[in-house]
Amino acid sequence: MKTTNNVQKAITKTLAVIFSFVLISITVQAQEFWKSVLSNSSFHQIAMVMVDDASTVTAATTGTTDATFYYEEESDADLNLEDWMVNESYFGMGLNYETEMESNLELEDWMMNENLFTGVAAWFSIEADETLELEDWMTDTNYFGVRTVEVEIEKDAELQLEPWMTSAKTWNI
Known part of the structure; x- marks a missing residue:
């Protein structure tokens, strides 16, 4: 299997x-x-016209007839700002926006009644941890194998100025 x-x-x-x-x-x-x-299609000719930066593209380069295509760049006329374009009555649709304020919350009598809230509290019990005691083995240094560590402080040698540090040849000055 x-x-x-x-x-x-x-x-x-x-x-x-x-x-x-x-x-x-x-x-x-x-x-x-x-x-x-x-x-081998007209799409190739159109793509060549769109890509080429020259003002003319000859069809001879595409392997078809000897026709020459002329094109010139066109631009749209400037747009004018008209009165209706800035009139808010066309776009606001008559909606009025108001800021809504909430009323303050008030404390009511039933909120302070402890008898209403005892059901859930009965499910929970508070556990207290036992107090920890310090035993002898916890402070015994032989038990943990404490070692002494020696720290040696090293001092660097004094810095000295050497001739190459101020040489114009070294720094191409």
């Missing part, structure tokens, strides 16, 4: 790899297909 499961897993993985290779080869061929379709 275990062998058949392993064989089935191996076959599934092999089929997945083969299927991946087939899909990759199809997508590579599809890229070449779309390149050939776009290079």
Whole structure:
């Protein structure tokens, strides 16, 4: 049973790899297909006109007739601000916005009645931890193997000015 499961897993993985290779080869061929379709259509001419910075593009470069295409850049006319564009009655739809104030909360008698709130408190009990006691072994230094550490303070040597530090050749001054 275990062998058949392993064989089935191996076959599934092999089929997945083969299927991946087939899909990759199809997508590579599809890229070449779309390149050939776009290079032999009017879309290619339009794309060439849009990309080229020169003022004319000859159709001879695309492999078609000897026609020449001219294009010029267009711009829209300036927009004018009209009165209705700044009139709030067109856009406000008559809505009035008011700031709403909440009233202050008041303490009522039932809020102070402890009999109303005892049901939940009965479920909880307060536990107190036992007081900790200090035992002899806790303060015994032999038990923990306390070691003394010696600290040696090192002093750096005095800094001295050397000739290369002030040389103009060293610092390209």
